Amino acid sequence: MNGHFSAVGDAPAANNFTHGIQVIDEDKAFNANLNDYLTETNVAKAGFNYHLISVFGSQSTGKSTLLNHLFGTNFDVMSEVERRQTTKGIWMAKNKRIAAEGNEDKMADNILVMDVEGTDGRERGEDQDFERKSALFALATSEVLIVNIWEHQVGLYQGANMGLLKTVFEVNLQLFLKDRQSQTRSLLFFVIRDHIGNTPLANLRNTLIQDLTRIWSSIAKPEGLENSKIEDYFDFAFAALPHKILQPERFQEEVQKLSTRFKEGYRSSKDQELEGGVFLPEYHRRIPADGLSVYCKGVWDQIVNNKDLDLPTQQELLAQFRCDEIAREVLVGFDAVIVPLEEQQADAARQGKPGIIPNLGTTGGGAREKCVKAFEIQASRYHKGVYSTKRAELESKIDARLKAIYTTHLTDVHKAGIASFSDAVTAAVKAGQKAGGAYEFAMIVSQQKEKSLDAFRKEAQSLLIEGVAWTNFGPQLRLFEKELDEVSARLRKEELRRLAARVERSVKTRLGDAVGLEFNKLGTGRGGSGAPETGEKPASEKDLWDRVWKVFTDIVDDAAAKFADRAKSFQASEEEVAVGIWRLRRKSWIALRERIDEEMQEGNILMKLRENFEDKFRYDADGVPRIWRPTDDIEGVYTKAREATLALIPLLAKIKLVATGAAPDLVAFIGAQPAGVDIREEDDLVPIGGIDDEDGKTLDDEMAVLSESKRQDLVARFKKMADGVYVEAKRSAIGGITQ
Ligand code: GDP
Ligand code: MG
Secondary structure, eight states, rough: OOOOOOOSSSSOOOOOOOOEEEOOOOOOOOOTHHHHHHTTTTTTTOOTTTEEEEEEETTTSSHHHHHHHHOOOOOOOOOOOTTTOOSSSEEEEOOOOOOOOOOTTTTSEEEEEEEOOOOOEEEEETHHHHHHHHHHHHHHSSSSSEEEGGGGTTOTTTTHHHHHHHHHHHHHHHHHHHOSSOOEEEEEEEEEOOSSSSSSHHHHHHHHHHHHHHHHHSOOOTTTOTTOOOOEEEEEEEEEEEOOOOOOOOHHHHHHHHHHOOBBBBEEETOOOEOOBOOOGOOOOOGGGGGHHHHHHHHHHHHHTOOOOOOOHHHHHHHHHOOOOOOOOHHHHHHHHHHHHHHHHHHHHHHHOOOTTTHHHHHHHHHHHHHHHHHHHHTTTTOHHHHHHHHHHHHHHHHHHHHHHHHHHHHHOOOHHHHHHHHHHHHHHHHHHHTSOEEEEEEHHHHHHHHHHHHHHHHHHHOOOOOOGGOOHHHHHHHHHHHHHHHHHHHHHHHHHHHHHHHHHHHHHHHHHHHHHHGGGOOOOSSSOOGGGGGGGOOHHHHHHHHHHHHHHHHHHHHHHHHHHHHHHTOOOOHHHHHHHHHHHHHHHHHHHHHHHHHHHHHHHHHHHHHHHHHHHHHHSSSOBBOOOOOOOOHHHHHHHHHHHHTTTHHHBBOOOTTTOOOOOHHHHHHHOOOTOOGGTTTTTTOBBBTTGGGGHHHHHHBBOHHHHHHHHHHHHHHHHHHHHHHHHHHHHHHHHHH
């Protein structure tokens, strides 16, 4: 299939079509303006609603005259004086004779008539070539072939007309060979001129049919068609007209009658005769009017170059050419809508903004439907196979463009949806915190998720085009939901961290008070039960660590339970809760150690020891302040009190429970490191001796509160301080006497 079609119809405007259009000129050149003519006469947009008639016959037999009367055309006719050939090549004109709408005599719409140059060869010499070529052209295009013949020529078997008919039959067989599938027939309409009236039309008709049969049997038939009959290819119709010059009125009357036969007809059911008019659907060549000029040119090119004329191929070529043309035309409308959207997205991308287009489904889907529909209306009239291929091509072309826009749009809708989900949850949490912390995190998340999903689902649905698979964005919806869940998990983790931080803070505060309270008890050296005289340390001193450990574990267990409760309320997983509690316990331990270290700071602990000592030294067992007299055993009391307080120092130096005689079971308290957690990656967690094997620090080290040197230092300082108190007591005793 070479592209021997080329665009026609873009020749300069301002054509003069008063005489119709010369489709083929005397040099056998095709007229590039044919489509202009069809457009100007409103035939081009008629689809299949047009008819094509060709007229044949010897020169100067009044063919042009007949057409002008019958169809109101303005073909050149020979003047009575000059008597030379006028019609050259092939002319075409549209019927101008229009009966009023609703009139029974109304002719068919859009009748095109072709006036074919006469064929007696008088002025073309022996050139029978044009006769053959014009016959082929007429048969390839026309539904009705009018054969114009004088009455006195009827029965003259050897006449010029018979040569023409022979050519027509041969040429028709040639076409048929290439197009056996098609049911196309033609009507041979004999118009007998200068009918005197002595011989009835019926007789003339019989004579003509006999002649036609004889011609038919005389022509060489291709293989396989030897037994074919003329009726297999042609229908026949007959009309007679009186002499135009001798009987002008009767001529007019009969022409008027004849014109009424040019309307749609049908085959009568009983005798298969034509009824109604001469245009039977089966005669129509099924070339859409907007492709007629291209088709005619293609056909003529083949004919003029003596190539085998193969009409199915011509129709396929025409379909390809026209479908491409129509596709280009409908894409103009599509571009008008889509290009601005493409530019809008490109601009947005350059500026790093989202390429979201409001109402994209309506705009894009609408443009697609309009484009495809417009293509369908025009292009579906052409060769079915070519049409569906070209339609698929067009669809994939517009879908590629739409898909790019839709994908960018939906990707950005996705991003915006995720961001606004995250923002909405965060804002709701903040509002909840402001309102006193009584918010349901899980509910906030599930409400916002539903809202976001709903919005995305609506957007995706608005993009759906019925029957277009790629517009089903179900997978994208699932992807969106998956990311919402990921973001939810992240937000939940953050919420969990916030909760943990709150709990840790409250643990710290409570520990501060409770541990401080326990250490303060050191200041009252008499304690609750013990008696300093016996040297026995009161229980409140001895079991300091038991008490500290107890308040510590109570506070942490209570906080852990609260944490677990709250975390579960927003669907934190078992693992997340376990990790949270594990972290809480570790951090609480560190907080406790810090609190203890604070108590153990030199100034603090020395003050506590001094209070403890002074309490023992300055008060008696009943808590009454001693007034030293010189006779008192000041030294004895002093030594006892000092030793009792000194005995506290090794006790304080290491955390050890009286109950078990060992360090508290920190390992059991903190619990095993949860699976999947690596302490080295938790940068807010400090390694704990005996728990983590960092730095080789042991549980013993972890429990050490005072180092050996600090201890000695503390002992020395305490002793110095106690000595001072003793000296002062001594002085006051002596002073008391002098007073
Ligand atoms: P064409 O060459 O077949 O197109 O013939 P034209 O229409 O040009 O007419 C040729 C001549 O025949 C003109 O001089 C007409 O006046 C004349 N003519 C037209 N109609 C008739 C007719 O019905 N009878 C006769 N005898 N002459 C006619
Ligand atoms: Mg003529």
